[in-house]
Amino acid sequence: MDILKFITAGSVDDGKSTLIGRLLYDSEAILVDQLEALHASNRKNDDGSIDLAILTDGLKAEREQGITIDVAYKYFETDKRKFIIADAPGHIQYTRNMVTGASNAGLAIILIDARKGVIEQTTRHSFLVSLLQIQQVVVAVNKMDMVDYSEDVFNSIVADYKVLAGKVGLKNVTYIPVSALKGDNIVYPSAKISWYTGDSLLTHLENVELEIDDTSAHARLPVQWVVRPQTDELHDYRGYAGRVSSGSFKVNDKVTVLPSGFSSTISKIEFYDKTPEEAIAGMSVTVHLTDNIDISRGDIIVNSAGQPQLSNLIEADLCWMDTRPLDTTLTYLVQHNTKTIRCKISEVLYKVNINTLEKDHAEDFKLNDIGRIVIKTAEPLAFDPYQLNKANGGAIIIDSRTNVTVGALILRQAVD
Amino acid sequence: MSKYRLDYLDELEAEAIYILREVAGQFEKPALLFSGGKDSITLVHLAMKAFRPGKFPFPLVHIDTGHNFEETITYRDEMVARIGEKLIIGHVQDSINEGKVIEQKGKNASRNALQTVTLLDTIAKHKFDACIGGARRDEEKARAKERIFSVRDEFGQWDPKRQRPELWNIYNGKIHKGENVRVFPISNWTELDVWNYIRRENIPLPTIYFAHQRDCITRNGQLMAASPFLNMDADDKIESKNVRFRTVGDMTCTAAVESYAFEIDDIIHEIASSKISERGARMDDKVSEAAMEDRKKGGYF
Ligand SMILES: Nc1nc2c(ncn2[C@@H]2O[C@H](COP(=O)(O)OP(=O)(O)OP(=O)(O)O)[C@@H](O)[C@H]2O)c(=O)[nH]1
Numbered sequence: 001m002d003i004l005k006f007i008t009a010g011s012v013d014d015g016k017s018t019l020i021g022r023l024l025y026d027s028e029a030i031l032v033d034q035l036e037a038l039h040a041s042n043r044k045n046d047d048g049s050i051d052l053a054i055l056t057d058g059l060k061a062e063r064e065q066g067i068t069i070d071v072a073y074k075y076f077e078t079d080k081r082k083f084i085i086a087d088a089p090g091h092i093q094y095t096r097n098m099v100t101g102a103s104n105a106g107l108a109i110i111l112i113d114a115r116k117g118v119i120e121q122t123t124r125h126s127f128l129v130s131l132l133q134i135q136q137v138v139v140a141v142n143k144m145d146m147v148d149y150s151e152d153v154f155n156s157i158v159a160d161y162k163v164l165a166g167k168v169g170l171k172n173v174t175y176i177p178v179s180a181l182k183g184d185n186i187v188y189p190s191a192k193i194s195w196y197t198g199d200s201l202l203t204h205l206e207n208v209e210l211e212i213d214d215t216s217a218h219a220r221l222p223v224q225w226v227v228r229p230q231t232d233e234l235h236d237y238r239g240y241a242g243r244v245s246s247g248s249f250k251v252n253d254k255v256t257v258l259p260s261g262f263s264s265t266i267s268k269i270e271f272y273d274k275t276p277e278e279a280i281a282g283m284s285v286t287v288h289l290t291d292n293i294d295i296s297r298g299d300i301i302v303n304s305a306g307q308p309q310l311s312n313l314i315e316a317d318l319c320w321m322d323t324r325p326l327d328t329t330l331t332y333l334v335q336h337n338t339k340t341i342r343c344k345i346s347e348v349l350y351k352v353n354i355n356t357l358e359k360d361h362a363e364d365f366k367l368n369d370i371g372r373i374v375i376k377t378a379e380p381l382a383f384d385p386y387q388l389n390k391a392n393g394g395a396i397i398i399d400s401r402t403n404v405t406v407g408a409l410i411l412r413q414a415v416d
Numbered sequence: 417m418s419k420y421r422l423d424y425l426d427e428l429e430a431e432a433i434y435i436l437r438e439v440a441g442q443f444e445k446p447a448l449l450f451s452g453g454k455d456s457i458t459l460v461h462l463a464m465k466a467f468r469p470g471k472f473p474f475p476l477v478h479i480d481t482g483h484n485f486e487e488t489i490t491y492r493d494e495m496v497a498r499i500g501e502k503l504i505i506g507h508v509q510d511s512i513n514e515g516k517v518i519e520q521k522g523k524n525a526s527r528n529a530l531q532t533v534t535l536l537d538t539i540a541k542h543k544f545d546a547c548i549g550g551a552r553r554d555e556e557k558a559r560a561k562e563r564i565f566s567v568r569d570e571f572g573q574w575d576p577k578r579q580r581p582e583l584w585n586i587y588n589g590k591i592h593k594g595e596n597v598r599v600f601p602i603s604n605w606t607e608l609d610v611w612n613y614i615r616r617e618n619i620p621l622p623t624i625y626f627a628h629q630r631d632c633i634t635r636n637g638q639l640m641a642a643s644p645f646l647n648m649d650a651d652d653k654i655e656s657k658n659v660r661f662r663t664v665g666d667m668t669c670t671a672a673v674e675s676y677a678f679e680i681d682d683i684i685h686e687i688a689s690s691k692i693s694e695r696g697a698r699m700d701d702k703v704s705e706a707a708m709e710d711r712k713k714g715g716y717f
């Protein structure tokens with residue numbers, strides 16, 4: 001069985017949490033004691049029915065305010081698939097939490113309130129989904145019960161969204177009319193929306209094809225830890241532990257270690273008590289090389305035939321996530337794979353205007369701003385452009401005064 | 417299934433190993449909190465896969481309430497001897513003797529709440545900067561919100577409104593002096609995943625997880641193991657029942673379930689068809705709607 005990780009997105013109050021609650025409720029993934037707690041809670045809908053949003057709105061502050069503040073992770077499975085759901089907040093103030101959930105998602109459900117249509121936050125989240133390259137998008141036009149399940153309303157929102165999808169560059173988009181509150185088209189198809197002939201949301205989630213990160217992509221293994229038992233019997237043992245982030249390595253493969261540039265050959269791959277011939281993307285293994293070279297945490301082992309870019313001046317998209325604005329004179333830390341080094345944002349090329357999606361000249365770079373910058377790092381980073389290899393193209397910026405993660409970087413290309 | 421996609425258990429395993437190695441790489445003095453329950457036993461197994469043939473780059477730490485199931489302690493000591501790793505024990509009794517906490521009185525007295533103080537003291541005493549724990553997001557609604565690297569302030573407090581962004585698989589473990597990070601490598605596992613993994617890997621468990629005969633009393637609708645630690649009165653009727661435990665904690669707050677699951681396959685079947693959650697058997701979560709969140713804010717795991 002495989003796992004589909006997906007996230008909800010869209011503006012505040014579009015019904016994301018209610019939709020997840022409905023999905024879990026109707027697929028009978030809620031246990032009796034949780035159900036009891038649900039019934040006992042005093043947060044009820046206007047019509048007196050239970051508020052399904054509190055299944056994911058687990059924090060006191062969220063229940064008090066009736067909004068989502070941080071991502072909630074929920075787990076359920078059907079006969080077809082296992083699902084890891086990240087229910088994200090819609091409020092602009094918590095965009096960083098949405099980005100947190102979105103960074104690992106393979107699919108995004110973007111909700112749109114049928115009464116409101118495409119609004120600024122729909123655009124912002126769609127832009128982020130595109131930036132992070134989430135493969136699959138479902139646009140769930142919600143609250144169809146409030147617009148008499150009107151096909152015209154649905155069609156006009158679909159038409160608007162198609163324009164947006166074209167602008168932000170989203171490809172695989174599926175449109176589903178739903179009512180999270182009433183349960184139309186979430187798990188069960190709805191008689192009230194008989195004009196819609198596509199799948200219900202759950203059926204779609206169960207069957208949607210996910211792209212496979214195949215081995216032709218270049219092999220990368222960021223070194224996390226060097227295993228050196230230094231006992232008498234394992235005196236010369238030296239293994240490089242890490243998780244293959246993309247591609248695959250085989251015994252006898254020619255590899256290069258970056259940033260040093262030394263080359264060697266894989267002599268053995270270990271996984272605890274096994275010695276597999278091949279380590280594919282996603283596997284956490286320990287690798288041995290034929291040559292004794294100096295390798296430590298922060299280095300990356302790559303296949304010699306397909307090397308990443310190596311540079312200390314890189315163009316990247318930046319998503320700013322801190323209330324203190326970006327300071328281009330300040331030294332920050334950048335964490336890429338297992339390497340954390342000093343850096344500066346040496347230049348801001350432009351900022352994206354979320355309403356028009358046009359590139360604006362940037363005077364400053366504040367919370368929730370997204371744009372293109374140039375980063376200068378204290379040592380060269382061995383990265384792949386995110387659009388070619390997500391696993392080796394993302395990085396974070398840390399403010400060394402507060403230690404907080406303040407920026408998400410989508411690395412694009414080396415500046416020569 | 418494609419040859420180039422991992423099966424879900426392999427994927428969860430690889431992710432957990434990756435997180436354990438990040439802890440090793442990023443922190444000076446990490447520790448693995450070992451409760452004797454199945455989740456922390458799973459963590460120890462994952463640590464073997466992450467670091468062997470080397471030693472663990474951290475000790476195991478057990479916060480001992482003194483109100484243990486004997487079987488857990490036996491298991492703990494055997495396991496530590498088998499794997500040859502270091503064990504540090506923090507005793508709640510010591511915190512009581514030192515006057516740092518006061519033993520609760522009355523019928524529902526439990527040391528569960530007291531252990532947070534012992535935990536924080538143990539962290540301070542050994543200057544641990546990261547503590548690995550076996551909490552899972554599917555357990556409870558506040559846990560469902562927590563990051564994999566969860567930063568705690570000097571007082572051990574979790575601030576759910578100020579969690580750091582956590583992107584891709586890049587975990588930011590940078591902290592100021594005095595702060596520490598709680599790390600949850602099996603955040604994304606469900607109870608059933610843990611059991612399927614234990615079965616697949618043949619991991620031995622304390623016997624209390626399997627059905628056995630035991631003297632119990634019924635308290636607040638739940639079956640509690642009769643023990644000298646449970647304050648009993650005349651209304652409490654001791655009955656012998658066929659039970660097992662779904663989670664293992666302090667004896668005074670861990671409820672049993674009636675069960676005839678003698679083998680791991682029976683347990684998996686039982687959980688898959690269960691209508692009650694694992695935490696439904698924990699009295700500590702029943703106190704209020706936000707019981708877990710409040711305890712976490714106070715430094716609890
Ligand atoms: N009529 C109607 N109301 C809905 C529907 N879905 C959600 N709602 C209501 O919309 C309100 C907001 O729902 P939530 O699920 O909390 O919205 P959200 O998108 O999760 O909001 P944030 O997470 O704070 O961004 C609640 O009052 C819901 O009952 C629907 O399909 N029809």
Ligand SMILES: [Mg+2]
Nearest residue numbers: 016017067068
């Ligand atoms: Mg919500």
